[in-house]
Amino acid sequence: MSHKDTPSPCTHGPSAEKMMWTVVILLAAALHVESYGMHGQERLFHGRQLKIYLNKNCDKLEFIPADDPYNSILYWDRLMGRARKGRVSGTGSDRRWFIDKVTYEDQGTYVQRDFWNKEVSTIKVAVTTRLNFEKCVAGESLYIPLEGLDLADAELIFTGQSANVTLVHDGAPVGQNLPDYWNRVETHSLRLEIKSVNTTDEGRYLLKDRKGREVSITKMDLTDHHETTDGNPLMALLLLLGIPAGICCCCRKKIFKKKATTAATLQTTPDAVHPPPSGPVGPSPPYSAPGQPGTVYYHGPSPGMGPAGHPPPAGPGQWNGPPPSPVSVFIHIHPIT
Template sequence: MNGKSAFEMLGCVVVLLGAILSAECFAKNDLHERLAHGRQLKIFLPKTSERLEFIPAGQSVASDVYWEKGQHRPKRGSVFTTGSDRRWTLDKVTYADEGTYIQKDFWQKEVSSVKVAVTPRHVFTKCVAGEDLSVSLEGIELSDATLRFSGENINITLVRDGAPVGLDHLDYHDRVRPQHTRIDIREVNTTDVGHYTLLDRRDRVVSIVRMELTDHHDSSGGNPLLALLLLMGIPAGICCCCRKKIFKKKATYTSTTLQTTPVGQYSPAGGPAGPPPSYQPGPGEPTVSPPPPLP
């Protein structure tokens, strides 16, 4: 191989590597996510990603840069790195997080995009009479929360802009307790059965909680330790039953063997099992006759 052929081969290799790198850098991966309000959003950040931009729903221009490579802390969300896996996460999405998340490389070329849509969250819960019902705020601020209740014969607003307004109703006087991350309805009863609709400041439905009453809670369903003990008890019970059956069969076999041994036969243990044999005289010994019977 002459110098010219080697140079041409090297040029081909360089062109091929350049094409591979270009395909990797400029390949786009478009994803779509539908998350219930308050759920966690995760976006994978490949090695080629240098920044993460956000375009709100209904807009076409990025409004903010949430993350850039080399930042000590992202402007929004968190970044977790495990080995070669790197992810950007947002703990609880709201309607304000609807839009497109675009990743760009070192040359500001788009690497991938994720379009996120947020939907209302539906919750079904059962309470025992006298317990408290908690309605989670699902990531919105308490000052932005409005809670409405719809029952069999009632349709009222319990909380508006984070403050109780159901005090005019005697059934809810001093029972509606707004908290930092939830709204509590204390000591529920039959009149509290129905739907609780949580809305944000723009009257968008955040969640709908349907509550029913029950006599008692299923303790085994929510106790993993009890479930584990029950699971461990199943094989132990089976072994115990099998062991009892084995010993019972063994005892029956031993008793039957002892009862079926014939009486009077020679015992293999080394002694007669019945009466001794009659005496037989040897050679030259007088024969002894048995005594005559008594009159």
């Protein structure tokens, strides 16, 4: 065989090494994606709570506003010990970062980074308009929650069949200039109030922030009375569970009452439990001398008689044994020969 036909031991060396490194790089990329490639999206109504679980490798939480994508704000750093915005609870892998009531200012991307400033995970948060449906009785007050909005930024617009007016602007009531709303619009730190509603107040109440973004839409209708159980699943569940529980309770009371009556009847009538002995009732048989056929000895009270005993007669054939017991009965019968 010529030198050209002889296989070289290093022919497949570079290819195998290259393949091995390719596998290592792919595995590393897969692990990186698994550990640091977590992405998510969340849509919340205005005023809802935002909760983000912090990865155990997370050392920083950054926020990139939706309306300013080139800006990055540090909300939490492990070394700081507290959050600049929101709050952190838990330890280790059970750490969570909260915002109690989100607003449009909280829309954007939340980035978690590790000790080496590498991205651990990202989540995009979007805030949407909240819809409310209210039913009021004429003369009551309609309350419109601010849903986390600052009172100074609140604007309330009413649209109905009879009017289309602004009731609150920059947190101050302006309905005082309208005859129909004189002294009926009040503002509070957490809600707006329309007093003494009537048929002209039926319609849509639009709550906006200072930038004109819709925070909530409240649709109000009048009703004759409030239904106490409508829209309350907890009350319906309690009523559903209370019916069979009440039936069982009544049945148990009846059963126990019947058992107690039966027991009392049995206690007052002992003959029903211990019936009197059957058989002939009369005086005890006469005593005879020992050895005579049919001799019967009675020691103690005879059946059907009182506790008085009948000792054996004196004279011939006198009993020489121990004195009879007043509560025992001994019968000895000799066979007749």
